[in-house]
Amino acid sequence: MPVPFESLIPFAIMSAMFVVAGNAVQFALNKESGGKGIRYSMDDWDRKMMMRDKQLTGSDRGQVDTPIASPEFKVNSVWKVHDSFRNGLL
Secondary structure, three states: OOOOOHHHHHHHHOOOHHHHHHHHHHHHHHHOOOOOOOOOOOOOHHHHHHHHHHHHHHHHOOOOOOOOOOOOHHOOOOOHHHHHHHOOOO
């Protein structure tokens, strides 16, 4: 039994919307990670290195190869805020 021609147009529209939505999600994930692949099974070391990289470069996935940190690295620590929350100061 042949497929009616009228059913192909809605099927094509729905298929196109699935493709557009999938590509939009992939673009957003790629843009968020700086064009690098998705990280899987991160352990505590990886999270600490991501926090360090964020302090050094301003992004979670950015890395620098200079052996000496910038002067701002001394004062942009997350732990000062964490200690303030823990002690009830904020």
